[in-house]
Amino acid sequence: MNMEKAKAALKEIFGFPAFRPMQSDIIEAVISSKDVFVLMPTGGGKSLCYQIPALVLPGCAVVVSPLISLMKDQVEALRANGVRAAFLNSSLVAGEQRQVEDDFFNGQLDLLYVSPEKLVSQEFQPLLKQAKINLFAIDEAHCISSWGHDFRPEYTQLKYLRA
Structure with missing residues (x-):
């Protein structure tokens, strides 16, 4: 089905x-x-x-993406197709971040793109535990080995994620 x-x-x-x-x-x-x-x-x-x-x-997919521009492009393309998508990263002001977090928590999103830093942050952890997540995806995962673990150390913490 x-x-x-x-x-x-x-x-x-x-x-x-x-x-x-x-x-x-x-x-x-x-x-x-x-x-x-x-x-x-x-x-x-x-x-x-x-x-x-x-x-x-059912629920929302959380997509870890390394680049703000890639997140924006993906979300814009999805929204153009009528998909409820958003991103959380350092490009958003506080009010925009709160709105996206509320939408995520309230089941108003199908896909949420986040930076690895945001995903593993202490303030985001309670949201992860309470939201209905259907899957985690790590986009551009090959960059981890290309850039090395010192470049984005938060990537090493992603191994603990489970939907």
Whole structure:
């Protein structure tokens, strides 16, 4: 049933007639609550592998993203397709952050993009424990090894996350 919803979301929300190679298997695994590591070339459709499950499962997906510009681009594209998406990072003023946190807590989001620093911060932890989270995704995970653990030490704490 969820894969039928996934195919419908692919067509109705994202405008694609069919999944690319491997996407269907990956999405089915994510929907089945399996841990998945996806390595595809740029433009290969990796983002849909967590965005579609986020839309068919109850709750909100939390996506860890290393770059503010990438978060903004992803959220803008999702919103243009009618998806309830937002981001939390240092580019937001306090009032904007509170609004996004309220939307997250109250189940008004399908996807929330966060920086690793925000995700592991003490003030964000209570929200994580109380919100209904359907999955965690680490976008651009290959950057961890490219940049090294000293560049963004918060990435090393992500191993403790579980939806």
